[in-house]
Amino acid sequence: MAMSEAGALSFRWGIPKEPVSLDPDMRSFLAEHVGSATPWPAESPAGWVLAAPRLSDDDLATLRTIVGDEHVRIDREARLAHLGGASFSDYARRRVGDVADAPDAVVAPETHDEVEGILRACAERSVAVVPLGGGTSVVGGLRLDRPHIALSLRRMNALVDLDSTSAIVTVGPGITGPRLEALLAPRGFTLGHLPQSWQRATIGGYVATRSAGQASTGYGRSDDMVESLVVATPRGTLELGRGPSSAAGPDLRGLFVGSEGAFGVITRVALRVRRLPTERIYEGVLFPDFAAGREAFREAAQSRTTADVMRLSDGDETRTTLLMSAPGGVAGAALDRYLRLRGVEASRSSLAIIGWEGVDRDAVRARRSATWRVLKRHGAVSLGRRAGESWRRHRFEGPFLRDALLDAGYLVETVESATSWTQLPALHDAVHAALAHSLGPRPGPYVMSHISHVYETGASLYTTVIAVADRADPVGQWSRAKRAVTDAISDQGATITHHHAVGRDHAPWLIQEIGPLGVEVLESVKSGIDPGNVMNPGALLPD
């Protein structure tokens, strides 16, 4: 859910500063490659029927005692404003007026003790709790069709401490990326975590879902950044992390990082930060084809000469990106000529965005040279810094574009995974085949992928699919495709999610991911600290 500046509810990513719309080129590309669609009327919240709050007066009174009257809301506006989820299915549900997952009350604590009090009270009363940060889950992590409170963490958004010697910032879970960066920048630091949901997602959400971002190759995933955390559970408090690393048994930080609100609520987190970069080089690069780019990325990762941002589009994504953004202003025949001179066939080429950041000009340049030594060996051709800067400037526009595509009547979704370098080509093929088959027949869907995070042993794969939405049953349409593609990912031995988390949408495949005994292990953890199963039931572990 997003709010317009006038305060009106809007079940779309948001209201961009500059309108994002589909230009004629894009429309004709879609018509040709995906099929014609008819515009989809926006949702109209005014007419929605919301069930009466299902909490007892006594439940509400108890919660009010803990956080104060004004922080327990059951009014229609608050409940609709805390409908979580930002997946295609979430938005499709809103377009047909389905708000069965609205919380019965919105409770907004300010302190750890208040959170603990709420969880204890809810456990005693068997009231389910869905912790809510930015509400940007794309895997149904917040969608609960039974009585529950939304535990809004937005008031817990303080920068508690900055240890500039150790480069550790301590924050409340409800702080968003933009707010944290705005507080860190004047003190010379950055977190450097830039998920696609950056404008709205919260730091607690990052950690609870093991998010990765556009610069994770250089800055690390959210889980790599966690120094320590405090977790409130129905059975008390955990304080985990007593140093940068430890051999004191299993990694309990790692058990609560990624626990998706199913074990407890992260009420404080200390994260590694870095010096705010003063030097940045972002550039566009074209490889002869996706395989060449992939090999270059592999070699860079294995020789530890990676950049901070390393993003490589496959041929299909390269085609749409060049169509939509004309990187560096070079496009069409001029681009073709430029590339042909350098031995790259535009129609098969693969676009990469590579970005280096740092505080020392020489060091950034030295790192760039080291990466380029590798890129050149694989036939890379530079498109220059203008292409890189253009990507950087527009990189948060994806979700707005999705709104425009939905308005035009298209289904747009993303799936992501990670696997070893050896298995990556087969994973790419399997994902594309499963989506093409399940969302056929021709001309659509249009399927395109990129690598956005490289490891020494493998890489992530992020796939976007566009099809004509089945307006009679859009949720069923995507659900069948999701099943097919997740089966395909799982059959490949790849992880069911590299950075979107499990939520409810991936929960049926958790048993393939970690085996029946692995699921049992997580269940024993949960039943130990949440015996009443009130913590985000159905997320992470199948209900």
Next chain:
Amino acid sequence: MAMSEAGALSFRWGIPKEPVSLDPDMRSFLAEHVGSATPWPAESPAGWVLAAPRLSDDDLATLRTIVGDEHVRIDREARLAHLGGASFSDYARRRVGDVADAPDAVVAPETHDEVEGILRACAERSVAVVPLGGGTSVVGGLRLDRPHIALSLRRMNALVDLDSTSAIVTVGPGITGPRLEALLAPRGFTLGHLPQSWQRATIGGYVATRSAGQASTGYGRSDDMVESLVVATPRGTLELGRGPSSAAGPDLRGLFVGSEGAFGVITRVALRVRRLPTERIYEGVLFPDFAAGREAFREAAQSRTTADVMRLSDGDETRTTLLMSAPGGVAGAALDRYLRLRGVEASRSSLAIIGWEGVDRDAVRARRSATWRVLKRHGAVSLGRRAGESWRRHRFEGPFLRDALLDAGYLVETVESATSWTQLPALHDAVHAALAHSLGPRPGPYVMSHISHVYETGASLYTTVIAVADRADPVGQWSRAKRAVTDAISDQGATITHHHAVGRDHAPWLIQEIGPLGVEVLESVKSGIDPGNVMNPGALLPD
């Protein structure tokens, strides 16, 4: 336990290729700074009384059915040869003939299925199981004073697969570092994990204890290297890890990495490897003092210009190292003169060993330049490559030297922790004060520390202490000191162990490390998969 080439039992680190002894300089240094000690007779296993095996004939018959008669041994020689543990207390116990922790039988499976069969049988029969790799625990991880089998993993020592594209090696748990490196080198790879116990420790042991090694700053800790693992438990098998990284909920790999045999037995592990370095630069460096070196190491870590090996000795360790090894052949008055010319006062100086490795000469040199830009800012003076190579050549001699010190009648032990850069000076002071106080009075003990692994947010601290052994009660003497120093570490908010694991020696402090609810979480995991508590009882979790 170590075996001489003639096959005789020897309860000491081992028989070095070249005898390690205390030279006269070292002896007089010890007499002055630690006190005079009287030689300690070596243990004499021939006279030891070993209790009769406490397993029933039926237990033994069942185990023999699973692994074959010849792989279930109850003879005296096998039982003594599988006495685990390499701490001062372990060795002190042997010197007084205490072998109460000897296993009742030694069972050596060859396959995962055999391990699973053994665990199932032992769970049914309430027979405790201590998984045994190299037997090098220094925290009592293998010391169990009740009927148990030693589950020897030495037969499961195969290199199962090498994926050279993804740089992933898959091995059995019983393979040692030297054997793995010998198998990897001809194929152009290295694991690069070099704990002090390298000659004898096994890869399964690394992973089960979250070990770190001399080159962990560059190559990562053992836990950083794990791509996937297979674990046998009394309740079945876990196969964890489906890609380089995942957001599919809590990190279950990280729950079994560091589980110290208390949850199950790692029967297979896939690890990230690197190209075998063809270029190596190791050099000795002197800083004006420990604080200057620490700041240099911090800046290198935070600017991501670290070397692969970064080791910084405090003043006291520098003094003994210069005394013992005369790095680079420069010592005494000549060294003093050289240093004074460069503004370093030898008596307060702090010695660092810095090492860069790689396959590309230019890249290694570029990394060295980047590190040196930082080192210079903090007053570093090079002692040259000869000093670095000398350290590299002698770096596994520590345990042999310990044998010599024990023979001479000294207590030698190490403690280690990690904390943030901000808290590191206070941790250093607290550790030194606790050891000095608990092992006083003067002249001893001699306490010295180094940093051996740097992170962006903090570093490890490794402390060696030498005192005159209390021959009436050496175990009690160390136990009191260990209690004092671990209390001090815990009070500082630092981790009770950075790379030695919990074992039985640290188990009483686990509650401070992760809190009572954290201990409960681990207990729920254990009781779920090991309801009979047969897996290494008392290790990790207090019995």
